[in-house]
Amino acid sequence: MSTAIIYRQQLKFVAKTSASPKSRKNHYITTNIEHPTVYRTFEYLEKLGAQVTYLPCDKNGLISAEQVAAALTEQTALVSIMLANNEIGTILPLQEIAAECRKIGVLIHTDATQAIGKIPVNVQDLGVDYLSFSAHKFHGPKGIGGLYTRRGKRLEPFFHGGEQMANLRAGTLNVPGIIGMGVAAQEALDGLDYAATEVKRLRDKLENFILQNIPDVFLNGDKQKRTPNTLNIAFQDCEGEALLWDLNEHGIAASTGSACASEELESSRVLRALGIDKALSHMAVRFSLSHFTTEKEIDYVISVLPAIIKRLREISEGK
Numbered sequence: 001m002s003t004a005i006i007y008r009q010q011l012k013f014v015a016k017t018s019a020s021p022k023s024r025k026n027h028y029i030t031t032n033i034e035h036p037t038v039y040r041t042f043e044y045l046e047k048l049g050a051q052v053t054y055l056p057c058d059k060n061g062l063i064s065a066e067q068v069a070a071a072l073t074e075q076t077a078l079v080s081i082m083l084a085n086n087e088i089g090t091i092l093p094l095q096e097i098a099a100e101c102r103k104i105g106v107l108i109h110t111d112a113t114q115a116i117g118k119i120p121v122n123v124q125d126l127g128v129d130y131l132s133f134s135a136h137k138f139h140g141p142k143g144i145g146g147l148y149t150r151r152g153k154r155l156e157p158f159f160h161g162g163e164q165m166a167n168l169r170a171g172t173l174n175v176p177g178i179i180g181m182g183v184a185a186q187e188a189l190d191g192l193d194y195a196a197t198e199v200k201r202l203r204d205k206l207e208n209f210i211l212q213n214i215p216d217v218f219l220n221g222d223k224q225k226r227t228p229n230t231l232n233i234a235f236q237d238c239e240g241e242a243l244l245w246d247l248n249e250h251g252i253a254a255s256t257g258s259a260c261a262s263e264e265l266e267s268s269r270v271l272r273a274l275g276i277d278k279a280l281s282h283m284a285v286r287f288s289l290s291h292f293t294t295e296k297e298i299d300y301v302i303s304v305l306p307a308i309i310k311r312l313r314e315i316s317e318g319k
């Protein structure tokens with residue numbers, strides 16, 4: 001059972017729980033930059049008759065508490081907004097958003113998968129009712145994740161036919177996964193200072209080098225409100241996929257945010273949500289650092305990147 005499935009299922013069940021037959025509430029609020037596990041789940045709920053508001057982010061990828069407040073209605077059953085974005089790293093103001101929800105008693109879930117291990121996450125400070133996360137994003141084992149549920153908040157079981165976890169999740173527990181996730185969570189917690197200082201320093205070193213030495217580049221996401229490990233940057237006239245290929249040839253792993261659905265390369269929904277033009281969204285790549293990234297590696301990227309970009313731009317001009 002993959003965590004992705006756990007996510008989709010649990011969100012569905014959180015949604016189902018919140019829209020109890022008694023209340024008959026059927027309106028949900030989310031954003032247009034959610035990870036597919038959340039976004040696609042809401043699209044599915046729409047097929048089942050739910051009304052969903054997808055709040056649009058601003059050009060830096062931020063969503064405000066005011067936007068959420070304005071979208072809340074008597075019919076709103078649940079708000080689900082990510083804590084940190086997986087493509088551009090923006091950190092959303094969940095504390096303020098949750099406060100708006102609490103004012104009128106609407107349940108709030110946050111997908112904190114990209115935040116755990118990168119920034120401090122405290123469910124009490126955030127004031128959310130539900131918080132989900134996945135172990136492999138903080139160097140834990142694959143195939144395990146977690147859903148925090150505030151005491152007293154309802155949750156329906158999403159598998160039936162077993163009494164595990166107080167009847168909430170039937171099935172024999174994945175003990176190695178759970179223990180592995182616990183150890184990884186402790187290490188992630190112990191490493192938060194390192195993430196905020198050293199990982200950020202290395203990310204900033206790469207970012208500043210690029211901004212200062214390579215012309216016509218565009219940083220995606222909010223420069224300040226951003227996870228310390230993420231750098232999403234577009235190089236004008238330099239196709240992202242081609243750049244990845246070249247970087248890969250140099251032993252450098254980067255990523256385009258774009259979902260490579262079917263054979264056709266679609267540009268990233270998240271980047272398009274920022275309002276950047278479609279051509280430029282194809283030129284964005286994401287460098288993700290971690291506790292394992294070394295200064296030597298960053299210096300190496302810095303030493304080869306300008307020539308790679310120059311070559312690709314020459315090819316693109318020649319077209």
Ligand SMILES: *Cc1c(COP(=O)(O)O)cnc(C)c1O
Pocket residue numbers: 003004005007035037082084085086111112113114134135137145
């Ligand atoms: C990776 C990710 C998920 C999905 O987690 P999996 O365990 O890989 O399915 C959900 N949300 C965000 C923000 C993610 O980055």
